[in-house]
Amino acid sequence: MSKEKEKIRPLDDRIVVEPLEAEEKTAGGILLPDTAKQKPQRGVVVAAGPGKMLDNGKRAALAVAKGDEVLYGKYSGSDVKIGNKEVKILRESDILAKIVK
Numbered sequence: 001m002s003k004e005k006e007k008i009r010p011l012d013d014r015i016v017v018e019p020l021e022a023e024e025k026t027a028g029g030i031l032l033p034d035t036a037k038q039k040p041q042r043g044v045v046v047a048a049g050p051g052k053m054l055d056n057g058k059r060a061a062l063a064v065a066k067g068d069e070v071l072y073g074k075y076s077g078s079d080v081k082i083g084n085k086e087v088k089i090l091r092e093s094d095i096l097a098k099i100v101k
Contacts, residue, residue: 008082013052013092015064017043018085044069046087062092069099
C-alpha cells in the first residue's frame with residue numbers, strides 16, 4: 001500500500017487548526033526552556049467543515065475560513081497527529097476570536 005499525503009475533512013462545525021509555535025523568549029528577552037513554554041493558544045485554520053446542521057435542514061455558515069488566524073481556549077479541542085504535523089480539532093464554539101490584520 002502506498003503512503004499518500006493524508007488529508008483531513010472536518011465534519012459539521014468542526015475546524016482543524018495548526019497551532020503556532022510557542023514563544024521562545026519573554027518580552028524582556030529571557031530565553032525560555034522547553035519546560036517553561038506555555039501551550040500555544042493561537043493558530044491558523046487548515047480546514048473547516050461545512051457548518052452545523054440546523055433544525056430546518058439548512059447549514060449555518062462558519063465565521064472562520066481556511067487561512068484565518070484564530071485564538072482558542074487553552075485546553076479546548078483534541079490534539080491529533082496528521083502525517084508529521086500536530087493539529088488541533090475544535091468546534092467553532094471553542095474559538096474565542098479571529099485575528100484581524
